[in-house]
Amino acid sequence: MAFFQMASDTNPLSLSPNFILPENHRPHLSHVSTLDSIPIIDLNDHDTNNLVQKLSQASEAYGFFQIINHGVPEELCNRMMTASTQFFKLAPEEKEQYFTTDQTKKVKLFNYFLKIQGQEKVNMWSETFSHPWHPTDFLPENPPQYRVVFVEYAKEIGLGLAKDCLQKKLGENPTLRAQANYYPPCPDPELTLGLAVHTDPNALTVLRQTEGVTGLQVIKDSKWVGVDPLPNAFVINLGDQIQVLSNGRYKSVHHRAVTNIIQPRLSIAMFYGPNKDTLIGPIEDLIDEEHPPFYGRYHYAEFLEEFYRQEGTRRLVKEVFELQRN
Numbered sequence: 001m002a003f004f005q006m007a008s009d010t011n012p013l014s015l016s017p018n019f020i021l022p023e024n025h026r027p028h029l030s031h032v033s034t035l036d037s038i039p040i041i042d043l044n045d046h047d048t049n050n051l052v053q054k055l056s057q058a059s060e061a062y063g064f065f066q067i068i069n070h071g072v073p074e075e076l077c078n079r080m081m082t083a084s085t086q087f088f089k090l091a092p093e094e095k096e097q098y099f100t101t102d103q104t105k106k107v108k109l110f111n112y113f114l115k116i117q118g119q120e121k122v123n124m125w126s127e128t129f130s131h132p133w134h135p136t137d138f139l140p141e142n143p144p145q146y147r148v149v150f151v152e153y154a155k156e157i158g159l160g161l162a163k164d165c166l167q168k169k170l171g172e173n174p175t176l177r178a179q180a181n182y183y184p185p186c187p188d189p190e191l192t193l194g195l196a197v198h199t200d201p202n203a204l205t206v207l208r209q210t211e212g213v214t215g216l217q218v219i220k221d222s223k224w225v226g227v228d229p230l231p232n233a234f235v236i237n238l239g240d241q242i243q244v245l246s247n248g249r250y251k252s253v254h255h256r257a258v259t260n261i262i263q264p265r266l267s268i269a270m271f272y273g274p275n276k277d278t279l280i281g282p283i284e285d286l287i288d289e290e291h292p293p294f295y296g297r298y299h300y301a302e303f304l305e306e307f308y309r310q311e312g313t314r315r316l317v318k319e320v321f322e323l324q325r326n
């Protein structure tokens with residue numbers, strides 16, 4: 001069994017060679033743009049047309065935006081962040097029961113890694129805990145308040161999405177997974193990554209992050225830009241399935257998480273994806289002679305199979321489903 005690196009307050013991670021990335025994979029933090037960031041969208045805008053236009057523009061140009069005045073109680077979000085932090089602070093003996101390298105497990109605690117050619121794989125400077133957000137029968141019993149808080153949180157996040165017209169395209173019984181990423185302080189953030197460069201394979205992600213601690217970065221015009229952790233905001237990003245459904249109009253954008261030397265950081269991603277049996281492909285209304293389909297059709301299960309097959313690499317999953325063009 002692979003060795004699982006767990007940080008604890010009494011036994012912090014040390015920057016051993018299995019965390020150190022080769023030069024060409026390092027974050028080069030001084031090159032990250034501080035001039036640009038992702039759009040901020042106020043959902044308390046009563047001009048619906050204006051709001052829809054802003055969401056659409058942000059989805060085309062960035063594939064990422066932050067929402068404020070979203071109506072999810074701040075106090076509930078704070079309780080969720082606390083419960084999740086407490087999970088990561090459980091004794092290693094307790095957390096160990098969830099550790100697995102089998103990505104098909106429903107509940108899993110694991111380290112992301114990168115396979116580097118000619119070298120041992122390099123671990124990411126983070127721990128990740130993932131489980132379904134509906135149904136909720138798989139939630140951990142410890143810390144004691146986790147289940148209650150999580151059920152309440154999932155309901156709040158889910159309500160908005162259930163009303164969303166996307167549901168028609170994504171089919172019944174969507175795949176709903178939660179993923180919490182915990183990044184302990186790192187002695188040298190230039191040598192490591194918290195989460196490697198990736199796009200999200202699902203349809204839509206609603207992410208909560210520790211207030212005041214930066215870490216998330218996204219690609220904009222071939223440059224990395226940081227996402228400011230605004231008070232009581234959610235970061236929304238579009239996943240690969242939306243890029244395919246929209247025939248490339250809306251972007252599933254590359255992003256990564258970097259570490260910092262002082263403060264721990266936590267992010268909780270609520271992933272919303274199609275059911276495994278759903279047939280995905282460009283929406284027919286978007287296809288005509290001038291806009292031929294970029295992607296073929298597939299069942300979401302096939303996409304996920306390819307996604308897991310490419311584990312540890314800079315994945316190119318939707319590219320596998322691109323149609324050949326002449």
Ligand SMILES: O=C(O)CCC(=O)C(=O)O
Nearest residue numbers: 179181209216257267269
């Ligand atoms: O920690 C973050 O902000 C990034 C999380 C993320 O990209 C993910 O869980 O897919």
Ligand SMILES: [Fe+2]
Nearest residue numbers: 198199200255
């Ligand atoms: Fe992500």
